[in-house]
Each structure stands twice: as structure tokens, then as C-alpha cells.
Amino acid sequence: MTAGVIIMVALGAVFVFLAVQGAQGFHTDRSVYEPAAHNFWTYAAKLLFGTTLAAVLAMIIAVPFAIGLALFISHYAPRRLAVPVAYVIDLLAAVPSVVYGLWGARSLASAAQPVQRWLGDHLGWFPLFSGQVSATGRTILVAAVVLAIMILPITTAICREVFQQTPRLLEEAALGLGATRWEMIRMAVFPHARSGMVAGVMLGLGRALGETMAVAMVLSASPLVTLKVLTSDNPATIASNIAANYNSEDNRIQTVLIATGLVLFVFTFLVNFAARLIVARSERKLA
Amino acid sequence: MTTADVTMQTHSLPLHRLRLPQYAVPMVMGTAVVVAALLGLLLGWGWVPMAIVAILLTDVALPLWSRLVEGRRAAVDRLVTALIWTALVCALAPLAWLLIKTLASGIPAINGHFLTHNMVQQLDPVTFKTMPGSGVVHALLGTLLVTLGATIISVPVGLMTSVYLVEYGRGRPIARVITLLVDVMTGIPSIVAGLFALALFSVFFGVGTRMGVMGSIALSLLMIPTVVRSAEEMMRLVPGDLREASYALGVPKWRTILKVVLPTSIGGIITGVMLAISRVIGETAPLLVAVGSIDVTNTNLFSGRMQTLPVFIMTEYQTSTPAGYRLAWGGALLLIAIVMVLNLAARIIGKIFAPKTGH
16 A cells, blocks of 8 residues: 555656756746757757657657567467567567667668668658768667667567457458458458557557667757758757756756656656557457 | 260369469579579679568569469468568567677677776786776676665565555555556656656755665666566466465465465566566666766765766767777677576576466
């Protein structure tokens, strides 16, 4: 009982202390926010844009792979392969984020540079790929790829679980009517698992929004709004902005960072809460 | 109608649809590999583009062939199967790349000096020249201490919460609220946990305070939900028969929990705690913000900055020098090794203490 209350108190305390400490951050001198913005809300909005952009890019890359992997483990893999593959995917989650950041910045970025140059040369008419391609390869696209690898395990795990819960009878019935395996999955598994898949995707999104090190180490970024994902001018995310500036001597900057942390907290809280609600609703529907 | 006509009619209505031969998949894959290798040799590619081209060729050729022989529906099925295998390869490739890169760059950095020194400049006893410390021992100690602190905070809180949820709070609204909050806590961004510790201690000890214990508090915020979830699951697995047998003997509830429920589920709980530790031991962002970074060895959790292994990797990376990169990769290899050992140990303990099945 008491311990349970401690948890509630702790969660409340997170909010309260961030609010108390960040309160001044909402309206300090203009000079603190410059050159990115003139007041807190445009500053936070720009950072929130970067956060969302990186997370959404990561989701676009990760979700097809996550669903494919989940299907592989639940329906396609030979029995002997399913368990080891699931274990290896969990292993992806065990690698510390700072190692992903190091790998992303030192290996992936330079290896992906030719690919990005090719994208810039041939698909430059597409707004996302326009602009001067970065020579180091350390772009928000690479950061998004690293993020995608990091959120793959959680999304895969949740999708896999709901796929495996599809009633055996429905699957057998579909196969018995002559459906191919893919038709069976489309007609029996996906409708059954839809809300679970949405929840898995949103939990992955929540994780991508809050991830710090991968973005902070791959990018040298500043708060700005741009959709060009291949250039050297990259939008910072809230978390990476905190990691880049936390050491500042200026006390006002620290309060501003804490205030942006509060914004991130509320934002991820909402995303996770929505995901949990969807899961709860689907569980009730199944029961 | 003659017998010959009947035979002809049966022939025109086959019982089986045409299928690709059994060896179709390996054959297409083999051909794709050969074609990609030839193209690659002719055009001077590396082996990575060759592999990509081979995979793409397979993904296109197999459904096409199937379309010609088996029809549209089977072709779509083959295409999806091929794509799913491709997804598997694409997901495993980065993991393999990362592990190989870490091993290759980390092993040269790890030696006796690396494991026994901190980053303070030292006087070489032979040549009397100052040389950089280039060691990791301070970070290793710091990581162990901060994580130990986090464990000491989160295990009692997490265990008691799960005891409450399983044994006392069944169906009560407050238990449902706690479960929901625990779920939400799993999603707290780690850097927010670090900021919380920073804000908390700034209020009580003034701005600019950095202590190891701040990191412990931040990590425990991330660790508690994992502990609660796994302990809760394990305690729910304890059969109700055992509890009722104990009650029937007149044992009070708290003794039943201590003597029956906890010992039965202890293996699973230890596994859960170790997995939780292995999850937070690699956390960087909260420690970066709350504990900071320093070159000397500090083993006092309650005074001043401490170095931790993840932050060590980060700071060495930020030096942008070859020596710094070397140390960073060495630290990364060490960190991955610690996490993997914890993971493995957790699974082995889980196996050993697994409740014996069968009555």
C-alpha cells in the first residue's frame, strides 16, 4: 500500500519539481532563447518539431520491419528458428543507447553518406531530399535510422504477442477455405490484431520521442524548422538539446532546459497514455 | 461417349494447380547471388551492394516466376514471404555490424593499463614524463556504485508495490490506478528522470549540485516499473492452493507472503531484478545530466561528480581525437559485455530457480 503510494508520489513529484524549477524558464530574457526564437513557446515549438520529425521518420522506417519481423516470428519462421530470432531481437533492446550513438556517428554516418548523396542527386526534386547534402553524412535521416533500430524491439514484441493471440480456429478456417498464407494473415490475423498493432506503434513512438543519446551524438543540431533531411543544418530534438546544453554555466539556460523537459514529459505522457488506453480497450473487447 | 473422351476430359480438369518445384526457392536465390556477384565484379562494387542486389533480385524474380506458373494469388503470397525474410535480414544486419565493429575497435583498446587507471595525468615511473591516464577504472566503479544505489532504492519499493497489487489490492480502484501509473512510468523519457533528480537536488542543495546518488534516484525512477511488472507477474504465477493451504494452517497473511509466496517466486523475481539492472546500467542521458563527468576516481555517492561508463563513452567520443575514439570503443565493448553477462546470468538463474512443475 505505502509502496504503491510512493510510486504515485514519485510520479507527482517528477511533475511538481520540474514545474517548480522550470517555472522561470517559461519567461526569461529574450537573449536566452536567441538566436533560435524570441520567447519560450516558439523555442519549445521548434524543438518539438525536431522531436516529432525524428520520431516520425524513425517510425516510418521501423514499422514495416517490425510488422514483418513479428509476422516472421509468429507465422513464418520454422519452429526451430522462431525462439532464437525473438531472443536476438530482444538483444537489440539490450544494447545501451550510447553504443548505438557511437556506432551511428562513427560507422553508419560515413557508410550512409554515398547513399545520401545519391538520394540528393537523383531525388532532389522531392522536398525531403532537397538542399546541399551533408559531407559528413551526419544528418537527421541517419539519426532516424538509428532511432528506428532502437525502437524495433518493443514494437516487434508487442505486435508479435497480438499476432500469436489470433484464435487458431480462425486461421485454420481461412486456410481450409483455400486462402494462401498471406490471405489468411490479411483476413484473420490483421483484423484481430489491429488495435494491438496501433498500441505497439505508439509505444515505439513514445520511446523514440524521448530517446536522447542517439540523436545527440549523431547530430550537431540547433532548434530550427526544416524538412530537408539530408543537409548539415539539422533540427534538434528536446532531449538532444538538453544533453547538448545541460552543462551551461548560465542558470537561466538550465531553467529553460528543465521547462522543455517538462514539455517533453507531458507530450510522451499523452502518447503513452493513449497507447495504454487502446490496449486496455482491445483487451476488454477480446474478453 | 467413349472411354477415350472421358479420359480426355479428366486430363483437361487437373486436380492440382501447377506449383513451382520444391527447389525453386534455393535455385532463384542461388541464381540471384551468382548474377549479383558477376555484376559486382564487372562494375567493381563492394560486397554490400552485391548482397543488396542479390536480395532484390530474389524478391523480384521469385514472385514473377510464380505469377507465370501459379497465378496471381500465389505470387502475392510468395512476394510477402520473400519480403518478410528480407525484413529479417535487414533487422539483423545492423546488430551484427554494431557488434563486429565494437569488438574490432574495442579489443585493441582494452589492456591492463586501461582497466587499472583513471583519466588523471600520471608520471611515468621509468621515463619521468607525464602521460595521459587513459583508463576506465573510475567510470567502472562509478557505474557499479550508482547502479547499486538505484537497486537499493527500487527493489524494496518495487517488491512491496507488487505484493500490494497481487495480495491486497485485487480489484480495488487504487490498485488499478497504480497499475496504470506503473505502465506510464515505463514510458518516462530517461532524460526527464535525470532532469527530475537535478531539479529535486537543486531545491534542497542549491543549483549546480552533482552527486552520484542523484543518478541513483534518476535510475531508480526508470527501474521501479520494470521490477514491479516482473515481480507482479511472478507472484501471480504462485498457485492459490499454496496460499490457501497456509491460511488453513492458521498462518497470518503477512507470514504467508513472506514464507510461501516470496520463496516460491524468488527465482523469477531475481531474474526480473537483474534484467532491470541490465536495462538501466547502460542509461546515459540521466547520468550525464545528474551526475556529470570527472577524470578522477570518486567512490563517495554523496559528494561531487562521479564518472560512469556510459558518460565516459560519451565524453571520450566528444574529444574527437583518435585516442578518445579508441577509449570510447573500449568503454563500449566493456559496457556491452557487462550488459550481456547480466542478461545471461539472469536467464540462467531463472532456469535454475524455475518452479518445479509436476506434483
